Amino acid sequence: MATVDTTPRTDGRSARQVARETRRLENEAHKKLTSKTATIVAIAIAVIWTIPTLGLFVTSFRPGADSAVSGWWTVFVDPNFTFSNYIEAFSAGGTALTLADSFINSLAITIPVTVFAIAVASLGAYAFAWIPFKGRGFLFVAVFALQIVPIQMTLVPLLSLFSRGLTINGVAIFPGLAMRDVDHSFATVWIAHTIFAIPLAIFLLHNFMAELPSELMEAARVDGAGHGQIFFRIILPLSMPVIASYAIFQFIWVWNDLLVATIFAPSSSLPLMQTLNSLSGTWGDRWFLQSAGTFISIIVPLIVFFSLQRFFVRGLLAGATKG
Numbered sequence: 001m002a003t004v005d006t007t008p009r010t011d012g013r014s015a016r017q018v019a020r021e022t023r024r025l026e027n028e029a030h031k032k033l034t035s036k037t038a039t040i041v042a043i044a045i046a047v048i049w050t051i052p053t054l055g056l057f058v059t060s061f062r063p064g065a066d067s068a069v070s071g072w073w074t075v076f077v078d079p080n081f082t083f084s085n086y087i088e089a090f091s092a093g094g095t096a097l098t099l100a101d102s103f104i105n106s107l108a109i110t111i112p113v114t115v116f117a118i119a120v121a122s123l124g125a126y127a128f129a130w131i132p133f134k135g136r137g138f139l140f141v142a143v144f145a146l147q148i149v150p151i152q153m154t155l156v157p158l159l160s161l162f163s164r165g166l167t168i169n170g171v172a173i174f175p176g177l178a179m180r181d182v183d184h185s186f187a188t189v190w191i192a193h194t195i196f197a198i199p200l201a202i203f204l205l206h207n208f209m210a211e212l213p214s215e216l217m218e219a220a221r222v223d224g225a226g227h228g229q230i231f232f233r234i235i236l237p238l239s240m241p242v243i244a245s246y247a248i249f250q251f252i253w254v255w256n257d258l259l260v261a262t263i264f265a266p267s268s269s270l271p272l273m274q275t276l277n278s279l280s281g282t283w284g285d286r287w288f289l290q291s292a293g294t295f296i297s298i299i300v301p302l303i304v305f306f307s308l309q310r311f312f313v314r315g316l317l318a319g320a321t322k323g
Contacts, residue, residue, distance in 0.1 A: 102271055158264070193254050255271075
């Protein structure tokens with residue numbers, strides 16, 4: 001039979017009184033967080049936030065002539081829908097590339113960059129978390145501090161590096177990639193995106209890996225496992241939630257990028273955002289095609305997010321709050 005400890009606490013209250021007070025506070029917090037006013041305000045914010053997206057979605061199905069002379073809300077009194085915007089947007093483009101071509105380019109850029117960033121960052125995070133070496137703390141802080149460096153400040157140095165190459169003592173260490181002279185080359189944009197992604201990735205993955213039980217590592221070492229076996233057989237499987245949550249961030253960020261790809265990708269390898277940006281035409285008279293192109297562009301990020309959403313909150317909170 002269960003018993004309740006009624007021993008007085010240092011403040012004069014028994015365990016029963018503490019439990020009663022705790023339940024009272026929990027009930028008050030629950031009422032405040034679930035009040036009708038808070039619910040109404042949340043619904044109002046959600047509706048206001050959704051209206052522009054709804055308007056964009058309706059416009060994507062309206063004929064261009066109707067969109068040019070009336071607002072999207074008139075569809076409720078004079079419905080007129082067509083799929084021609086999607087067909088025209090997917091087969092045309094504002095640049096030499098069609099939206100279909102740049103869609104493939106975006107996949108060719110985003111998927112490798114996400115894999116490269118996670119691969120490099122996971123190895124670095126493991127080294128910072130479980131391999132003792134001199135200056136580890138200082139170096140980790142230095143890597144983390146790179147997050148505050150604006151991307152715009154690194155564009156010119158990287159552009160010079162890629163075009164001219166890197167020479168040390170007269171030896172060509174990095175001979176240059178001649179970005180604009182190589183057709184269908186994604187190497188420069190892969191390298192640039194991976195460099196920009198590493199600081200945040202190492203920070204999140206390190207904070208998660210550092211909180212894993214040290215007993216697991218000690219037991220593995222006793223059994224003769226080296227760093228490679230520990231990393232691939234213990235660290236990676238246990239770190240999948242935070243890796244998946246970061247993969248969502250990295251994939252969506254690179255997929256929606258316009259600046260980095262425009263500067264570093266050759267004209268034949270421009271991503272979806274560049275073509276979408278030019279889809280409205282020189283004078284902006286075909287802006288309604290951008291609404292259709294916008295919903296074409298969000299298909300893949302939605303698939304990625306809903307596929308990995310079960311890892312999202314758990315992995316992100318673990319990587320951001322521990323350490």
